[in-house]
Amino acid sequence: MDAKIIKLKPILKKDKTREVLLDKAAQVFSRQGYQSASLKEIASAAGMKAGSLYYHFASKEVLMIEVLERSIKFISDTVAEEIEKLDDDYPFEDALNAYIRGHLTAILKSPDYTTTTIRNNGQVPKSVQAALHPKREHYEQQWRNLMIQGKAEGVIRADVDEQLLRLMVLGCLNWSSVWYKSGGASIDTLVDQYTDVFLNGCRKQGVK
Amino acid sequence: MDAKIIKLKPILKKDKTREVLLDKAAQVFSRQGYQSASLKEIASAAGMKAGSLYYHFASKEVLMIEVLERSIKFISDTVAEEIEKLDDDYPFEDALNAYIRGHLTAILKSPDYTTTTIRNNGQVPKSVQAALHPKREHYEQQWRNLMIQGKAEGVIRADVDEQLLRLMVLGCLNWSSVWYKSGGASIDTLVDQYTDVFLNGCRKQGVK
DNA sequence: GTCTATATTCAGATAGAC
DNA sequence: GTCTATCTGAATATAGAC
Numbered sequence: 001m002d003a004k005i006i007k008l009k010p011i012l013k014k015d016k017t018r019e020v021l022l023d024k025a026a027q028v029f030s031r032q033g034y035q036s037a038s039l040k041e042i043a044s045a046a047g048m049k050a051g052s053l054y055y056h057f058a059s060k061e062v063l064m065i066e067v068l069e070r071s072i073k074f075i076s077d078t079v080a081e082e083i084e085k086l087d088d089d090y091p092f093e094d095a096l097n098a099y100i101r102g103h104l105t106a107i108l109k110s111p112d113y114t115t116t117t118i119r120n121n122g123q124v125p126k127s128v129q130a131a132l133h134p135k136r137e138h139y140e141q142q143w144r145n146l147m148i149q150g151k152a153e154g155v156i157r158a159d160v161d162e163q164l165l166r167l168m169v170l171g172c173l174n175w176s177s178v179w180y181k182s183g184g185a186s187i188d189t190l191v192d193q194y195t196d197v198f199l200n201g202c203r204k205q206g207v208k
Numbered sequence: 209m210d211a212k213i214i215k216l217k218p219i220l221k222k223d224k225t226r227e228v229l230l231d232k233a234a235q236v237f238s239r240q241g242y243q244s245a246s247l248k249e250i251a252s253a254a255g256m257k258a259g260s261l262y263y264h265f266a267s268k269e270v271l272m273i274e275v276l277e278r279s280i281k282f283i284s285d286t287v288a289e290e291i292e293k294l295d296d297d298y299p300f301e302d303a304l305n306a307y308i309r310g311h312l313t314a315i316l317k318s319p320d321y322t323t324t325t326i327r328n329n330g331q332v333p334k335s336v337q338a339a340l341h342p343k344r345e346h347y348e349q350q351w352r353n354l355m356i357q358g359k360a361e362g363v364i365r366a367d368v369d370e371q372l373l374r375l376m377v378l379g380c381l382n383w384s385s386v387w388y389k390s391g392g393a394s395i396d397t398l399v400d401q402y403t404d405v406f407l408n409g410c411r412k413q414g415v416k
Numbered sequence: 417g418t419c420t421a422t423a424t425t426c427a428g429a430t431a432g433a434c
Numbered sequence: 435g436t437c438t439a440t441c442t443g444a445a446t447a448t449a450g451a452c
Contacts, residue, residue, distance in 0.1 A: 017435080033331040035243035038427065051430080052436045060428065093411075121386055123241040123327070150410075160410045164393065164401050171383025172376045178329060179375055193372050201409035202358075202368045203301075225417080246445065259448080260418045268446070 018056050020046045023112065026067045030115035034064055034124045064124060065131045071113040072135045078106035079142070092150040097195045099146055100173065104194070107177045108187050118174050143170065169198055226264050228254045231320065234275045238323035242272055242332045272332060273339045279321040280343045286314035287350070300358040305403045307354055308381065309395075312402070315385045316395050326382050351378065377406055 024045040028037045039060055040050040057063040079102030086094055107114045122129075147162035156162055172194060180190075232253035236245045247268055248258040265271040287310030294302055315322045330337075355370035364370055380402060388398075 031330075033241060033243065035241060036331065039429090040427080048435090049437065050428085051438075054429070055435055119331070122239075123244065155412060156410050157412045160405060161393075161397075161401060164398065165405065165410050167383070167387055168380045168402065168405060171380040171386075173379075175375070175379025175383055178379075185369075185372065189369075190372065193369060194376065197368060197373065197376060197406065197409065199409045199411045201405065201407045202364050202373050203407045204363060204365045247447090248445080256417090257419065258446085259420080262447070263417055 015056075017046070021053065021056055021063075022067060022070065025063050026071070026112040026116055029064065029067060030112050030119065034120050034128075039063075061125060061128055064120075064128055067113060068117055068120075068124075068128070068132050069135060071117040072132070072139055074110060074113055075103060075106040075117075076139045076142070078102045092146075092153045092155045093195075093199060095146055095149065096169075096199070097191065099143065100169065100194050101191045103170075103173050104176060104191055105187055107173065108180050108182075108190075111177060115177050118177050165198075169194070172198075223264075225254070229261065229264055229271075230275060230278065233271050234279070234320040234324050237272065237275060238320050238327065242328050242336075247271075269333055269336055272328075272336055275321065276325055276328075276332075276336070276340050277343060279325040280340070280347055282318060282321055283311060283314040283325075284347045284350070286310045300354075300361045300363045301403075301407060303354055303357060304377075304407070305399065307351065308377065308402050309399045311378075311381050312384060312399055313395055315381065316388050316390070316398075319385060323385050326385050373406075377402070380406075 021042065025037075025042045028042050028045065031037075038050075039053055042063075043050045043053045046053075053063075057066070079099055082098035082102035082105075083090075083095070086098055090098075107118070143166050144163070147156070147166045150156040150165075151162050156165065176190065229250065233245075233250045236250050236253065239245075240249075246258075247261055250271075251258045251261045254261075261271075265274070287307055290306035290310035290313075291298075291303070294306055298306075315326070351374050352371070355364070355374045358364040358373075359370050364373065384398065
């Protein structure tokens with residue numbers, strides 16, 4: 001009978017080994033890409049043999065799907081946190097800054113998971129892409145709504161296509177993960193310049 | 209003796225089979241990534257068996273290097289063409305537009321070669337990356353010079369970092385290859401909005 | 417110049433011992 | 435839960451016939 005009380009903990013701790021495997025998988029997938037990453041290397045990084053990995057995950061594809069799901073959730077959650085910091089009735093400019101800050105912070109501070117998402121866009125099996133599509137779509141829809149808000153408030157110029165604008169911003173943000181090295185410019189610096197240039201342009205007022 | 213005269217043509221035609229192989233390799237590499245692409249599939253697309261490919265290329269790495277070299281040269285040449293269309297003493301704004309037009313046209317109109325470069329950035333063997341580094345660096349330097357011109361002319365605001373600005377523009381352009389589908393917005397539309405937003409921002413004048 | 421055949425290596429995945 | 439051992443398939447690359 002005593003045993004039952006002691007056994008409560010594992011429920012809270014969840015599956016520790018699984019967590020480690022997922023973290024290591026994200027690391028290897030992000031650096032080498034899906035195909036080049038070998039299960040042997042992932043298992044080894046987690047301190048086990050390749051065969052043992054199958055006790056926790058049914059296949060390489062399933063492992064990748066779970067890594068990518070966590071990645072998207074992490075980015076989405078980080079953006080949500082930034083939005084929550086705003087006052088109610090925030091204007092488009094503040095929302096744009098919060099979206100840029102959230103997305104970029106997630107990408108640059110936890111690159112293992114997020115780089116996996118960004119780099120392996122079109123190079124994973126179709127089954128993996130299909131499994132991820134709903135969550136990707138849901139996050140993308142939040143960005144679409146942001147741009148619609150900008151149009152509705154009359155902040156975005158009439159001759160600027162808001163969907164193209166969204167793709168510009170996301171491209172600029174995602175590409176940062178390609179060149180960014182920690183130790184260079186701070187994330188805050190990037191966030192502020194990105195917001196500033198997208199809102200106001202790089203051109204000095206009064207020139208031309 | 210007559211034979212010699214007839215044999216002049218092959219010199220002009222170059223190595224036709226090699227060209228076909230390179231084109232097919234670019235196609236397969238761009239769609240599947242370096243690791244997933246098999247020489248069997250590339251050879252098959254060129255109408256031959258995998259083993260025969262080795263008569264033309266020493267290894268998969270060598271084949272990839274040549275595809276990537278052509279890719280960079282193509283982008284660089286397309287930008288140069290756009291610059292040549294300008295009058296002498298062109299202002300920064302026109303140069304920026306020409307760079308954007310050249311880079312984007314190359315990427316979106318000939319996606320086989322160029323997507324290979326963009327997608328396989330960090331996921332090719334280090335020997336391949338090293339072989340390509342000088343040409344990549346040279347092209348990047350042209351963009352650096354463009355931004356320096358913008359600063360020197362006083363067009364780019366003092367509080368905008370010109371290197372960050374370069375990375376913003378290139379990120380936005382390169383990411384286009386991820387989502388662009390022919391049949392949607394025209395390349396000209398993209399070029400004009402990109403130039404406009406980077407110079408002037410998306411915000412309506414007089415708002416706030 | 418392309419073929420067939422094959423050497424070699426390594427990947428994902430499974431089975432059963434412990 | 436992790437191990438060892440192994441199956442199976444596929445990939446790069448080579449050798450030699452044609």
